[in-house]
Amino acid sequence: MRAKRIGVVGAGYVGLTTAACFAHLGHRVICADADAAKIEALKAGEIGLHEPGLGELVARNRERLEFVTDNASALSDVDFAFVCVPTPTGPDGAADLSAVEQVLSEVPAGTRVVLKSTVPVGTAAKHPGVVSNPEFLREGHAVEDFLRPQRIVIGAQDERQAHEVAELYAPTKAPAVLTDNTSAELVKYASNCFLALKLSYVNTLAELCEHLDADIDGVTEGMRLDDRIGASCLQPGPGWGGSCLPKDTLALLATAKAAGVDFATLEAAVSANRHQPQRVVDRIREELGTLHGAKIGLLGLTFKAGTNDLRDSPALVVARLLAQEGAELTAYDPCVGEDRPNISTRSTAEEAAAGTDMLVVLTEWPEFAELDWPELAGRMAGPRIFDTRNVLPEEKVREAGFHLIRTGR
Numbered sequence: 001m002r003a004k005r006i007g008v009v010g011a012g013y014v015g016l017t018t019a020a021c022f023a024h025l026g027h028r029v030i031c032a033d034a035d036a037a038k039i040e041a042l043k044a045g046e047i048g049l050h051e052p053g054l055g056e057l058v059a060r061n062r063e064r065l066e067f068v069t070d071n072a073s074a075l076s077d078v079d080f081a082f083v084c085v086p087t088p089t090g091p092d093g094a095a096d097l098s099a100v101e102q103v104l105s106e107v108p109a110g111t112r113v114v115l116k117s118t119v120p121v122g123t124a125a126k127h128p129g130v131v132s133n134p135e136f137l138r139e140g141h142a143v144e145d146f147l148r149p150q151r152i153v154i155g156a157q158d159e160r161q162a163h164e165v166a167e168l169y170a171p172t173k174a175p176a177v178l179t180d181n182t183s184a185e186l187v188k189y190a191s192n193c194f195l196a197l198k199l200s201y202v203n204t205l206a207e208l209c210e211h212l213d214a215d216i217d218g219v220t221e222g223m224r225l226d227d228r229i230g231a232s233c234l235q236p237g238p239g240w241g242g243s244c245l246p247k248d249t250l251a252l253l254a255t256a257k258a259a260g261v262d263f264a265t266l267e268a269a270v271s272a273n274r275h276q277p278q279r280v281v282d283r284i285r286e287e288l289g290t291l292h293g294a295k296i297g298l299l300g301l302t303f304k305a306g307t308n309d310l311r312d313s314p315a316l317v318v319a320r321l322l323a324q325e326g327a328e329l330t331a332y333d334p335c336v337g338e339d340r341p342n343i344s345t346r347s348t349a350e351e352a353a354a355g356t357d358m359l360v361v362l363t364e365w366p367e368f369a370e371l372d373w374p375e376l377a378g379r380m381a382g383p384r385i386f387d388t389r390n391v392l393p394e395e396k397v398r399e400a401g402f403h404l405i406r407t408g409r
């Protein structure tokens with residue numbers, strides 16, 4: 001395919017990945033962001049996100065990649081203009097579309113707009129000619145997911161336009177689902193909400209296991225071998241978080257409510273999730289007797305491993321609840337250097353463990369499985385550890401003298 005001129009508005013997780021990957025595929029890309037400091041940093045080669053391979057991709061394709069602060073440059077004189085600005089939760093739970101509407105209002109006549117931001121069902125229908133192309137990348141795997149996606153979804157009123165956008169993704173060899181705008185928008189919410197349902201289901205099963213003397217890891221091992229259930233999103237934890245699942249579940253609930261549809265399963269998934277951080281805190285209190293004055297070391301603060309993103313992190317909710325009951329908190333996270341409210345951040349797990357009554361693993365960073373357990377135990381006031389993600393090597397941890405608590409057991 002002939003190289004295209006592609007504009008990208010928004011240089012965050014989705015926008016920067018889109019820009020760098022299209023440049024990598026041979027296109028000329030102009031990427032705009034309203035945040036002047038971010039654009040300055042990008043021009044200087046600093047990407048600011050912890051995304052494997054993204055910095056290298058930006059550096060390697062720099063001659064085809066331009067960073068600007070004015071949206072007009074990315075919206076005019078381009079073959080396609082991708083909109084990748086945020087759609088956070090608004091006051092009523094529905095997505096706040098102000099950034100998307102702002103960018104759409106700046107588009108000159110004749111520009112082909114491709115909407116990649118996650119937008120409420122029915123948004124594109126209000127903007128004739130816009131192509132919907134929701135993004136499914138996971139943080140921590142952004143480049144890999146963009147270049148080797150499991151599917152491409154494109155919604156358009158005009159079939160020819162849908163095919164032209166699909167052609168941009170031909171090198172990825174992913175199956176393309178071409179449909180109408182409204183259905184494409186719903187695929188995005190339907191997928192994220194399904195993952196949320198699965199995760200809430202497994203977290204509630206873990207709670208049930210604790211009451212029945214069953215083992216959640218054995219239960220999920222038995223479930224995941226069934227192809228119809230699938231192996232992913234069956235790992236219990238302190239709740240699902242991040243910049244997408246929490247806001248997208250609320251947005252689809254708002255959409256269902258406006259349509260007069262009772263989406264009880266999704267409501268239950270959201271409410272089960274709200275309860276998870278408190279469940280972690282209750283278990284810690286049970287072990288320690290009281291949280292008042294308890295010294296607790298947190299291992300992991302980000303919403304999941306592989307990212308420096310703290311948006312809607314369940315670990316931070318657990319920390320806030322512990323602090324409210326008078327616990328003193330230290331923490332170590334490989335990607336978080338600065339202190340957080342009520343949390344004194346240390347630069348190693350050993351330093352975070354020093355003098356504590358208990359360690360709590362809140363993020364599944366692989367390096368936590370490799371820690372020096374005897375060394376950690378030696379530094380603590382009481383060698384107890386709560387693994388909320390069930391990722392630690394049980395035997396090694398127990399051999400080092402730890403009292404190990406796992407989720408769902």
Ligand SMILES: NC(=O)c1ccc[n+]([C@@H]2O[C@H](COP(=O)([O-])OP(=O)(O)OC[C@H]3O[C@@H](n4cnc5c(N)ncnc54)[C@H](O)[C@@H]3O)[C@@H](O)[C@H]2O)c1
Pocket residue numbers: 009010011012013014015032033034035038071084085086087099102103116117118119135136137138139243244
């Ligand atoms: N983060 C993910 O993993 C992910 C995955 C799939 C879809 N999405 C969706 O993609 C969209 C973007 O998410 P993100 O995580 O990349 O957001 P982000 O916050 O990382 O980045 C958004 C960028 O847009 C810029 N911006 C905001 N308003 C602007 C405007 N009017 N003009 C120009 N730039 C503007 C911001 O400065 C920011 O740099 C959201 O709708 C989100 O739901 C996110």
Ligand SMILES: O=c1ccn([C@@H]2O[C@H](COP(=O)(O)OP(=O)(O)O[C@H]3O[C@H](CO)[C@@H](O)[C@H](O)[C@H]3O)[C@@H](O)[C@H]2O)c(=O)[nH]1
Pocket residue numbers: 118135136137138139140192195199232233234235236237238239240241242243244245303304305
């Ligand atoms: O077995 C699991 C899998 C995930 N999680 C948690 O679930 C949340 C979401 O994880 P993940 O889906 O990997 O995170 P995101 O990077 O936010 O990606 C989701 O949200 C993106 C934004 O819409 C979509 O593009 C992706 O397809 C979708 O997976 C995190 O808190 C994880 O810790 C678990 O507790 N157990």
